[in-house]
Amino acid sequence: MTVTGPHRRIGILGGTFDPPQNGHIAVALEVIRRLELELVLFVPAGSPWQKTEAISAQHRVAMSRLAIAGHNSLALSTVDVDRDGPTFTVDTLRDLRREYPDADLFFILGDEAFEGIETWKSFEELANLATFVVVSRTGTPVKVPAKLSPSVNLLEITTLPISSTLCRERIQEGKALEGLVPSAVADYIFDHQLYRRPQ
Numbered sequence: 001m002t003v004t005g006p007h008r009r010i011g012i013l014g015g016t017f018d019p020p021q022n023g024h025i026a027v028a029l030e031v032i033r034r035l036e037l038e039l040v041l042f043v044p045a046g047s048p049w050q051k052t053e054a055i056s057a058q059h060r061v062a063m064s065r066l067a068i069a070g071h072n073s074l075a076l077s078t079v080d081v082d083r084d085g086p087t088f089t090v091d092t093l094r095d096l097r098r099e100y101p102d103a104d105l106f107f108i109l110g111d112e113a114f115e116g117i118e119t120w121k122s123f124e125e126l127a128n129l130a131t132f133v134v135v136s137r138t139g140t141p142v143k144v145p146a147k148l149s150p151s152v153n154l155l156e157i158t159t160l161p162i163s164s165t166l167c168r169e170r171i172q173e174g175k176a177l178e179g180l181v182p183s184a185v186a187d188y189i190f191d192h193q194l195y196r197r198p199q
């Protein structure tokens with residue numbers, strides 16, 4: 001992926017994106033607005049080791065590309081699918097630091113994802129690599145590990161009550177995805193007959 005121009009404050013939304021849904025788009029756009037970021041990179045995980053099952057990275061990348069199409073401030077990075085092995089954020093951030101040596105990097109995540117951060121690979125190193133922007137998704141108070149606290153920004157924003165799990169469940173129930181995913185993503189899911197059976 002090539003980004004032109006002096007992108008100095010770059011957000012990173014890592015995710016399984018199984019599938020990408022409107023909550024992902026909304027949170028990225030809102031964090032751009034609130035933190036005055038130039039750009040948010042959507043970074044699909046190649047092998048999301050803490051999720052039980054996910055469809056192929058190829059489908060998740062294709063849907064992520066469709067999901068962000070038309071948003072100038074959103075872009076796709078394939079660093080995590082281009083690397084072999086389980087996806088670790090410490091590697092994501094090192095790779096993106098090489099790509100953007102002078103940028104301030106902001107890793108965006110929901111409070112429920114942040115809750116497990118002490119289980120992430122080399123979590124103590126993460127504080128040196130990016131600012132962690134934790135958005136309120138569940139509303140439960142966020143406990144910040146002391147080692148990360150200088151690099152954590154708790155951001156109160158209104159998030160959409162949408163999850164990829166909800167999207168998959170609705171497909172299995174034969175219900176429409178209207179309002180839950182961008183229409184190009186809904187078309188892709190339909191065309192490829194994804195998520196029809198429980199994974």
Ligand SMILES: Nc1ncnc2c1ncn2[C@@H]1O[C@H](COP(=O)(O)OP(=O)(O)OP(=O)(O)O)[C@@H](O)[C@H]1O
Nearest residue numbers: 015016017023027109110113159160162163164165
């Ligand atoms: N509606 C939302 N609002 C705010 N953040 C979200 C929302 N949906 C997902 N996120 C955040 O985006 C990142 C990637 O999410 P992910 O791709 O795992 O989607 P998910 O909806 O949480 O998936 P699943 O339901 O399969 O667990 C995580 O940090 C997650 O907290």
Ligand SMILES: O=C(O)c1ccc[n+]([C@@H]2O[C@H](COP(=O)([O-])O)[C@@H](O)[C@H]2O)c1
Nearest residue numbers: 014015016045050087088089113120121
């Ligand atoms: O680094 C780790 O060990 C690690 C463990 C779990 C999740 N992550 C990252 O957290 C982001 C959100 O993950 P998920 O599983 O909620 O879609 C995504 O970028 C993952 O690669 C990272």
